Amino acid sequence: MSIGVKEQALAARVAAQQLAEMDTAARNSLLEAIAASIAAAQDSILAANAQDMAAAQERGISGAMLDRLRLDSKRVQDMVLGMRTVIALPDPVGQVTRREQRPNGLLIERVRVPLGLIAMIYEARPNVTADAAALCLKAGNAVILRGGSEAQQSNRAIAQAIGEGLEACGVPAAAVSVLADTRRESMIELLQLTDIVDLAIPRGGEGLIRFVAEHARVPLIKHYKGVCHLFVDASADPELALRLLIDGKTTRPGVCNALETLLVHEAAAAQFLPAAAAALHARGVEMRGCERSRAIVAGLAPASEDDYAAEFLDLVIAVCVVADVEEAIAHIRRYGSDHTEVIATRDEGNARRFTQALRSAVIMINASSRFSDGGELGLGAEIGISTTRLHAYGPMGAESLTIERYVVRGEGQVRHPA
């Protein structure tokens, strides 16, 4: 019989209080102890992962999913390096973001404090276990991790190593724990502990996010799909646009900042589409197009409504010829997922219009969608890319795991003097 979900969360919350009271140096020492502990536990982590891999293969899991589950010594080293990257980041906790003296003499400060206890719900990717723990601890938060059940042994081994690092520094292992009870009912219970869990972060595929959103009663920041668009304007430099297309679609098609749809201005289509089709074909990408694009590129399969809404996560791209920037905007509003949109243009007015009209988290002007990433955008590390339009929108780093509150200093001021 495993520990109850509520008991586990209450223990984590007590630990969160201790973390919130530690200073920058103490929290960084803690992360260093954990990094060392993970490095030392490499053999047991790999042994646990081998069990997960064997069970997954027995269940017929293969391809990208199996690859995400797999650990090797390089990947364990990457976890350790990732943790040291996080140590080197500026500490968001205690940052004074604003300071104002009021006419009555009150000194108002806005100060960043940790959120408290975070529940991280994700798929079978053991490296997320270490990465998420590092960022949560950096920002002074406790975390309960609930990864995909296929990675259960790996996650436990990693959490065990993290726990040893925590305890070596006098912090309860409950500060970072894997949800002990692996049943779905327990995840639901965790997501409904409204006075204990401050934030749940689901990160993964559509099914997982919908399940969490349906059941959660605690605040939620979704890390949902990326149906990212590239719009090639009439004024675009065709070579630049082609570079963005190839980088966006082919360098890592399985991630959320990969391109899924290409929109081409009708004035550019006759020149751009054949070149794009040749370049994509040479890289094994299947194109599916609208009627007008099929009239330009011979042998193109037709794109369905579903194709325009799809996050393929694969070497497939939907194509649509549009009359102008307004039609591109309308297409993205209809089919987009508010993640990342790219415009290739030399027309400053169209760039401005595209930026202003779309509400996506990240707008790229003449830059690849693949830069929509915490590291690339200067956050140092990310816990994911939020598609929830509240608190954090787009790549989320350590700062997004804190909240600004008010600290006010006076000398006895009252609102209604006697």
Next chain:
Amino acid sequence: MSIGVKEQALAARVAAQQLAEMDTAARNSLLEAIAASIAAAQDSILAANAQDMAAAQERGISGAMLDRLRLDSKRVQDMVLGMRTVIALPDPVGQVTRREQRPNGLLIERVRVPLGLIAMIYEARPNVTADAAALCLKAGNAVILRGGSEAQQSNRAIAQAIGEGLEACGVPAAAVSVLADTRRESMIELLQLTDIVDLAIPRGGEGLIRFVAEHARVPLIKHYKGVCHLFVDASADPELALRLLIDGKTTRPGVCNALETLLVHEAAAAQFLPAAAAALHARGVEMRGCERSRAIVAGLAPASEDDYAAEFLDLVIAVCVVADVEEAIAHIRRYGSDHTEVIATRDEGNARRFTQALRSAVIMINASSRFSDGGELGLGAEIGISTTRLHAYGPMGAESLTIERYVVRGEGQVRHPA
């Protein structure tokens, strides 16, 4: 048959898009037109309010609730003045909060954009209808207002005037609307429109907040109760502490930033409590105390567990003598509501400890809890005081109705150059 909830929300969302694309001057002109329209509609607003008042009195409603429902020409003028205050505030939309050039030449900007469509759920306070509309519009958001049914006629008359102002500026009246269907089922439907409503803000009593939290599937920022504490440290200036106590408890006991519990250091209790009791008694405040306070102040009623957790919203205060700042912190952690806590002290270490150990939205050092208010803390106006530890915590102004997103400019940069 009134318009369906989903249709109303979809129309509001279309209007939100238009608001988001307006510039500062256009949005301020819009607010000015609405202010003029409300001023012109004063007679019809007061006539509608008279209907609500008559119905409420018939149903036996009285006291503070009836007072909150009541409008007069002064209160309508205050709505108009409030709107002009909002016009004068800085525009949060389009603010560039950070700008960074990456080593690869990418220019990263964080830019504030509106949240989108906000659902405001509140009690029978018609002035909130105008105030909330003004702040939502200022930040480029559409809003659907769902006030207490007792204020239904008043809210409709105010929304009618707002709609006329909107339409005079070419903005659909759907940008600000009162939920047409007044049944509870419709409120629930509104709270579950996850792909349409960006944020719900419930503001009011415990029952309302719990109802909304139970049913909402859209993101939520709660504006919940304030069980605010004053801790009088051993080192406190007794006159200063007494001033904070009187201001916090007696100047407006029915609001959420009023004091509900007084904690006194045992070394200060023998001197402070009799003076406090006399001052409070003279102002009609009932004190309920712990055993140790009852030994000092004769005739004090005992405080129960419920009293320590209560938001009295009335001339009642719970009192507890504590051994030191740690015991005060433990008391507040146990009974507090994360709203506002005050310490009266001359000991900088105790002030620091109190601030660091408590996770409340606002910490006041030697200042009255009654300053926990958007206007007093420099926001110009507030839509409420968030007790949700996400996105906004404490007084929430126009800026809290926006979100930072990323706008990235490049010259064709790709993540993996060929």
